[in-house]
Amino acid sequence: MSVKVKPDNRQDVEVIRVRGLRKVFRDFWLRPRVEALREVDLTIYSGEVFGLLGPNGSGKSTTIQILLGLLFPSAGEVSVLGKPPATAEIKNRIGYLPEDSVFYPFLTGREMLDLSASLAKVADSQRKGRIEDLLEMVGLQDAGDREIGDYSKGMQRRIGIAQALIHDPEILILDEPTNGLDPLGVREMKDWIGALRQRGKTVLISSHLLADVEQICDRVSILYGGKVQTTGSIEQILARDDRTLWVTSNPGEDLLAEARRQIEKSGIEVVSMGPGSRSLEDKFLETVEAARESGEKTTGAGIGAKLPAFIGQSKVPR
């Protein structure tokens, strides 16, 4: 299980800063069509994992694409690593996983990574090693020579993660990274993000799968209707000062009844009680692991590995 690490290596250096961001999509005749973002303020610090949450159409992807310089803001101030987005120098320090896996369907996984490496100007001498490391990391070594168009959705997602990491960026912007991944993949993704965090990378993820976000993010913002509704650390946001939760080993019928009586006597309400259960995620992982160990074959993704060594420790940008 991925363990949530305290934000120990977070330093208060702003990596991404957004103030009063507004985005209006216009049609061909420049008439306003959709006001996707109204008033977005975000501050993301170096070395943290930041979650952008929100229901469908709340403007997560739009915000992300503005941060990448793919869309231009209609109003407001945006700076990434102290520069406006789309500045050439900062582009090589950012890795991006798009929301929908749009990669060349006719390229093989290896060719796709090679293309990304060329675009990001990875030195020829390092290229091959990095490609193999990343394929191993995402568990696609065996499928690396098949065309991406033949990949399953989750396999395409994995190749997407690999291409985002090929140039060892300082900032990773992952738009719904767990979208389409199997629970095993989801757990691997969480592990990779945790490992990236350990190496000092700043990670921005967007998602509406709250359980995933809860485990990996240091801080989150919740977007709705093109506005940031709440921002804060997970503990801050989730803490309730009017509830207490116990998890114990089985106390036995009698002790339980006794405890309940005691609690109710002092006028405190018992909101819920019941036998503990494991999560479906745990059960799923257990089953797949067992099948793997018994030597079942799959044409899908294999077991992923740890973050490769070339992903270096990031220094705090000044």
Place this chain on the structure above:
Amino acid sequence: MTPFILAFLAWVMMALVVQVAVRVPVPGGAVVAISRTLLIEIWRRGVLPICGGILFLGLAMLPWILDDSSEESSRLQTILDYGQIWISSVLLLLSMWITSGSLADEIVTGRMRVLVVHRHGKSALLPGKWLGSVLAILALLVPATAMLWMLSGQVVDRSTDLFGEPAYELVQPQIMEVSREEVESYVALQKLEDPAGWGALDRDKAYRIARSRIERLSHSLVQGVPMDYHFQYPGGLSEGAVLEFRPSLGRLHRSERARLRVQFDGTSKDVVIRNSVRSQVEVPDRFRGDQEIVVTMEFLGAVSEEMRIPSMNWNGSDALLLRIQEGSLLSSLIRSQLLLWIRCGFVAALGLMVSTFLGLPVATLLVLCFFIAAAGGGFAGAFDENHEGSHSHPDPRDQEPSRVIIDLLAGGGEWIVGQLGDWNRHVTGSRVAAGENVKIAEVYSGFTRIGLIWAGLALLLGTWINSRKEHGLGVDR
């Protein structure tokens, strides 16, 4: 070898070239990577294999359109002419479809995002696609040209010595071009003789009339009046040069004959001519190496006593020519195909530029419009004369704003027509088929004008548009 085996071999050759280009690792930046991706795309999606198949099969069918009873040289001309037309139509269309199809796909699927987030993605996108398409066209053009050449060899039944087949340079006499000095002295003379009539004309009009009169005079031969024709050829005359002419004798029937005396510096020869029938006189060998040659011609009138023909005319730019051996048919064909490659490069750049802001169907339409306009531009260009001095007298009406705007528009239109004429001047296929030499200078001029200036501008413009565009979600355009 049957044409179909040739077609198969040509296809295999194309496939090998593409595979090598795709597989051999070449160091290189973003441009090379994108162009290689384009090659992989059109290969694996079947564009190149299928279009190559169509191209080579079409060439293999060519021998069928030949008329077996016709002369060897006319069969050679037919196959070269139609072969080149086929190759150029397929390749020009293909270079547009490859580029705009690939770019449009990129935009529609939103795939471009993964490219342009990278530092060099945005600037390398169009050049990379352009390079890839130009390489793909080359991979088709080379086997197609080789195949056309071998087919031509089979048609003339002397494939071995087709390599020695010469090409020709056609030189027009200088008198056919009217110089400004001639016009000026003519006008001055007329003013002296007829101060009332000519003196009253305004300068532009006088020049225009003078020019057309001199042109008419210089193109006609009056019976009994010898006329000198100067041919200049800086390269020096080669062996076997001939004087070729096609006289016009008014409305005479072809069967009527007349006589023409042709004199080369002392040696003279009388030739029987017919209306609009081409005849030749060999240039004596002693002129070999000369850079200038003067031919004196005298029209001697009709052969039969009853007939009176006072004069004859040279009509059209090919009425009187010096035909000089220069280069070989093969080298001329290769240069012409190089020009085709350059034109394909421009069309590819145009397709890319247009597709940055238009969808594939509209982009296709626009480029097709260009083809049509370019074909028309050539014809219009044939009429445009150099009216030097026609703007030297400012007309007061020219100062009116409406006139200025109209003049500007007209000037712009003329400029565009002139530029389009450029395109046609570099369409050389039919000249090669007619045995004419395509000079290396023409390849250079095509390369600079169409390849560097036109294609370069289109690519720069496209890259600029692309750099200002949003590349958000796929549907965004």
